[in-house]
Each structure stands twice: as C-alpha cells, then as structure tokens.
Amino acid sequence: MTERNYTTVNPCVMCQPMGSVMAFKGIENSMVLMHGSQGCSTYMRLHLAHHFREPVDIASTSLSEKGAVYGGSENLKKGLKNVMARYHPKVIGVTTTCLAETIGDDVGRILKEFREEEKDAEDVHIISVSTPSYEESHSTGYIKAVEAIVRYFTESGIGKDIFNNKLNVVLGENIAPEDIRELKRILASNIGPRSFIFMPDTSETFDAPMTGKAEKIFPGGTPQSEIADMKNCAASIGLGITSDNRALDYLEAKYNVPAKRVPMPIGLEYSDRFMSALSEIAGSEIPETYKKERGRLIDAMVDVHKYLYGTRVAIYGDPEMVLGLLSLSLENGMYPVLVAPSCKTSAFKECALERIDRMNLDCDVKILEGLDFDAFNDAVKEANPEMLIGNSNGKYISQQIGVPLIRVGFPIHDRVGAQRILMMGYRGAMSMVDRITNTILEAKDIELEKKWLQNKESNLPGSCCDRTPAHAHLH
Ligand code: SF4
Numbered sequence: 001m002t003e004r005n006y007t008t009v010n011p012c013v014m015c016q017p018m019g020s021v022m023a024f025k026g027i028e029n030s031m032v033l034m035h036g037s038q039g040c041s042t043y044m045r046l047h048l049a050h051h052f053r054e055p056v057d058i059a060s061t062s063l064s065e066k067g068a069v070y071g072g073s074e075n076l077k078k079g080l081k082n083v084m085a086r087y088h089p090k091v092i093g094v095t096t097t098c099l100a101e102t103i104g105d106d107v108g109r110i111l112k113e114f115r116e117e118e119k120d121a122e123d124v125h126i127i128s129v130s131t132p133s134y135e136e137s138h139s140t141g142y143i144k145a146v147e148a149i150v151r152y153f154t155e156s157g158i159g160k161d162i163f164n165n166k167l168n169v170v171l172g173e174n175i176a177p178e179d180i181r182e183l184k185r186i187l188a189s190n191i192g193p194r195s196f197i198f199m200p201d202t203s204e205t206f207d208a209p210m211t212g213k214a215e216k217i218f219p220g221g222t223p224q225s226e227i228a229d230m231k232n233c234a235a236s237i238g239l240g241i242t243s244d245n246r247a248l249d250y251l252e253a254k255y256n257v258p259a260k261r262v263p264m265p266i267g268l269e270y271s272d273r274f275m276s277a278l279s280e281i282a283g284s285e286i287p288e289t290y291k292k293e294r295g296r297l298i299d300a301m302v303d304v305h306k307y308l309y310g311t312r313v314a315i316y317g318d319p320e321m322v323l324g325l326l327s328l329s330l331e332n333g334m335y336p337v338l339v340a341p342s343c344k345t346s347a348f349k350e351c352a353l354e355r356i357d358r359m360n361l362d363c364d365v366k367i368l369e370g371l372d373f374d375a376f377n378d379a380v381k382e383a384n385p386e387m388l389i390g391n392s393n394g395k396y397i398s399q400q401i402g403v404p405l406i407r408v409g410f411p412i413h414d415r416v417g418a419q420r421i422l423m424m425g426y427r428g429a430m431s432m433v434d435r436i437t438n439t440i441l442e443a444k445d446i447e448l449e450k451k452w453l454q455n456k457e458s459n460l461p462g463s464c465c466d467r468t469p470a471h472a473h474l475h
Pocket of ligand 1: 015016017036039040043096097098099133134
C-alpha cells in the first residue's frame with residue numbers, strides 16, 4: 001500500500017462548503033451565497049446537479065485578484081443584494097471558501113454592516129458559516145451549517161417559548177431524499193405526523209416534482225418557524241453516532257432538550273435501535289406495520305443468506321453510511337474485509353469495532369479512515385474483495401480489478417436515481433439486500449456466460465474437444 005503522508009491524490013472527501021450547501025438546501029425558501037472564487041460554486045453545482053438530477057443554484061461572490069488583495073467586503077454586499085433581488089429568499093446561507101478564509105475576511109462584521117446599510121434586508125435571515133476547506137470535509141461542513149442554522153433561529157425571537165412536546169430529529173450526515181421520505185413516514189406513524197421537527201429536510205428540494213412551473217427556489221425544506229421551535233421540544237434524536245452532532249449538543253446545553261443519539265437506521269440492528277428509541281420516546285408499542293416489515297426483512301435475509309454468506313466486500317463513503325452498511329453486511333454473513341470512511345471522525349473506529357467484535361468473524365477487517373482514492377485503490381487490491389459498496393468514484397478500481405460496484409451515497413455521477421435510493425429502515429434494508437444479492441447473481445451469470453462462450457468456441461468444427469452441446473454446460 002502507498003506509504004505517504006505528504007500529499008493527497010484524489011481525495012475521497014469534498015470540501016466543507018459542499019456540506020454546508022446540502023444543509024441549507026434543506027431549509028425552506030433558502031439560497032446559498034458562497035463567499036470566494038467563482039469556481040468553487042461551479043464545482044459544487046455540477047456535483048449536486050449530476051447527483052440529484054435537479055438544477056441546483058448556488059450564488060458566488062466571485063472574488064478576483066482585487067478582492068483577494070483588498071478584502072471581499074464589496075463583493076459580499078453586492079452578492080447579497082443580487083441574491084435578494086433575483087431569488088427573494090427568506091434565508092441566505094453565507095458559506096466561506098478557501099480564498100475568503102485565507103485572506104481572513106471578517107464575514108460577521110461585513111454582515112453587520114450590510115444589515116445596517118440595507119433596510120430591505122430586515123426580512124431576510126442571513127446566516128454565516130465558516131467553512132475553510134483546507135481542513136476537514138463536507139461532512140464537517142454539514143454538521144457546522146446545521147448547528148449555525150439551529151442556533152440562529154432558536155435565538156431569533158421567532159415564535160414563543162412554549163413547550164411543544166415534539167421531537168427534534170437532526171441528521172448527522174446528508175442522506176437521499178428517498179431516505180428522508182422513509183424516515184418521515186416512520187416518524188409520522190410511530191409518534192404522529194405533527195409530533196416531530198425534521199432538520200434539515202431535502203426530501204422535496206433535492207427531488208422536486210415536475211409542475212410545469214419554473215421555480216427559482218424549490219418548495220419544501222424545514223420551515224424557519226419550526227427550527228425556531230426546536231428549543232421548545234421534549235427531546236431530540238440525532239441520526240449518526242460517529243461525529244459530534246453539534247446542533248443537538250447546543251439544544252441540550254442551552255435549552256435542556258435531552259438528546260439521544262442512534263446510528264443511521266441502515267440494516268436490521270440499527271433500524272431496530274431507531275424503532276426502539278421512537279417507541280421509548282413515544283411510550284407506545286411499535287406499530288404492527290413495522291413489525292410486519294421487520295418480519296419481511298428477516299425473511300429476505302434468510303432467503304439470500306446462501307448467496308451473501310462469506311462474500312468479501314469493501315465499503316467506503318461518508319462515515320455514518322459506512323457504519324450502517326458495515327452493520328448490514330455483518331448481519332447478512334458477509335465479510336467486510338475493507339471499511340473506509342471518507343474522513344476521520346471522533347468515534348467511527350470505536351463504533352465499528354464494537355459492532356465487529358460482537359460477531360465471530362472468520363476474516364480480518366481493515367478499517368482505514370480518511371484515505372485518498374490513490375491509497376484506497378491500493379488497499380482494495382490488498383484486501384481482494386469480491387464487491388465494492390460506495391459512491392461512483394470507486395468505479396475505476398472496480399473496473400480495474402473486475403468486481404461489481406453497488407452505488408450508494410454521494411456522489412453518484414454515472415447512474416440515474418441516486419435521489420431515490422432507499423437504504424433506511426426495514427424497507428431500505430430489504431432493498432439493499434435485494435440489490436446486493438442480485439448483483440452477485442448477475443456476476444455469476446456473466447461468469448457462466450463467459451464459460452459458455454469459451455466452451456462454444458472450443459466446440460466449433462475443427463476443434464479437438466468433444467462435441468457435447470454447449471448448453472449442457474449450463475446445468
Ligand atoms: S477546496 Fe476550496 S478552492 Fe476548492 S472548491 Fe472547495 S472551497 Fe473552493
């Protein structure tokens with residue numbers, strides 16, 4: 001494996017503002033203004049549009065040499081005015097890029113000046129997040145932006161300080177719109193449709209229905225009034241356990257909202273933990289529908305065990321998803337020979353080892369955090385998996401070593417439907433189990449077809465091999 005620590009070649013992570021954009025896109029009527037050079041927003045728009053197959057507008061303050069030397073105050077103020085005039089958003093997320101951070105622009109001061117100068121800006125919530133991309137990753141940018149949004153609205157004076165007896169549900173990592181819809185379905189039927197605040201909610205904004213109307217900002221997202229009301233909730237549940245969920249910590253410390261953290265509900269065990277947490281919070285039984293879904297999942301797992309057992313798999317991508325898929329692969333008898341979360345987090349290793357140690361595995365599991373794709377490719381070759389599970393950036397290594405890749409997570413550039421991939425809950429686990437099994441069966445078919453063709457060629461007239469009909473080899 002490549003031994004080096006002096007450079008990164010093809011990082012597995014994207015930069016912090018990307019995560020920040022994902023969080024802001026889950027807030028109702030919001031627009032992002034990226035403070036820095038123009039290329040940053042272009043790169044992010046492209047990535048997001050390819051993945052979600054939606055137009056994703058991100059404004060940029062387009063700092064040039066002048067801004068880099070004299071500061072970006074003028075550009076930022078002009079940018080805010082343009083965004084307000086063209087998009088009429090209720091929320092503007094100002095997220096910094098490497099350039100703005102490197103020149104040390106005091107964004108807080110510039111925004112204060114802007115508010116004093118522009119009376120039209122009174123009705124617009126401008127929230128800034130510092131996202132220097134020469135450190136950490138898009139995952140950190142997401143967590144930071146969620147925290148900044150929750151802090152801003154809970155301190156904004158919107159609404160009243162009256163106990164609402166609701167549950168906050170705060171994501172620790174960006175997930176597919178389909179998964180959000182599934183989680184909201186589970187929450188609605190377990191604790192009631194109006195008994196939770198889901199934050200951030202990209203189920204509509206990143207997967208908008210075609211209405212024939214050109215929307216500058218897609219409808220949907222968590223309403224500002226609900227975010228402001230998060231401080232009045234009875235409890236919070238954080239989805240994700242490998243990193244600190246700063247918004248949850250903040251609500252707990254400042255407003256005494258007790259928080260529970262559970263893994264992303266991927267696979268049987270982690271979905272069970274989510275369902276139990278909900279039932280505990282609601283003080284009610286798990287509804288019959290979910291007991292049946294659980295039963296169907298177990299039935300599916302029994303059906304496919306003979307195909308999945310012992311399949312060597314390499315799992316990579318964002319840490320919470322990787323942990324969930326590790327759990328799913330273990331409970332299905334697979335051998336997760338390589339587990340590579342895209343960035344280093346405070347608790348990934350501990351959580352992964354806790355899950356692995358409860359199994360009596362016949363293989364070694366290599367956990368490598370924060371690799372770049374160059375080192376990841378070497379690690380894959382060494383681990384010799386029969387299948388990869390992760391985003392589409394792994395396709396080159398999968399083609400090189402000739403093993404299938406199951407595309408999940410972000411980004412998926414080379415296939416459609418990424419926004420509709422379901423992984424969460426019992427139904428998500430069933431869908432994953434089916435996908436993995438069918439991929440194995442397909443690979444076996446291809447292998448068989450190759451052999452069949454080889455046999456056919458060797459049986460052509462003139463060949464010295466026996467003349468058994470080729471199709472006989474299929475049985
Ligand atoms: S790493 Fe920095 S310069 Fe590159 S796109 Fe991200 S914010 Fe922009």
